[in-house]
Amino acid sequence: MAINQKDKALGVARRLVTLAEQITALIETSNALKIEKESSGIDFTLYNADYALGDLKHLDGTSLNNAMTSFAAFKTWAEAGFYDDTWYALKR
Numbered sequence: 001m002a003i004n005q006k007d008k009a010l011g012v013a014r015r016l017v018t019l020a021e022q023i024t025a026l027i028e029t030s031n032a033l034k035i036e037k038e039s040s041g042i043d044f045t046l047y048n049a050d051y052a053l054g055d056l057k058h059l060d061g062t063s064l065n066n067a068m069t070s071f072a073a074f075k076t077w078a079e080a081g082f083y084d085d086t087w088y089a090l091k092r
Helices: 005-040 044-051 061-081 083-090
Strands: none
Touching: 005 061, 005 083, 044 061
């Protein structure tokens, strides 16, 4: 049975738009968390003992600080490269 390329193209296009919206939302959320962390003066390494007590026991402050830095770097990379021109154009 032949593949209906038109239907396939439309399906892939819709999933690509959804992906662009999800990536954009994640970038915006990570930036909001960075602003919240910085405006509160939080240093995750000060709370290592607290993480060990609950559902965050697999984490440490250094890993959390590094993740925050990585997310911020991804945002910078995405905006400098193609985020605004390409992903943003796909948003509904």
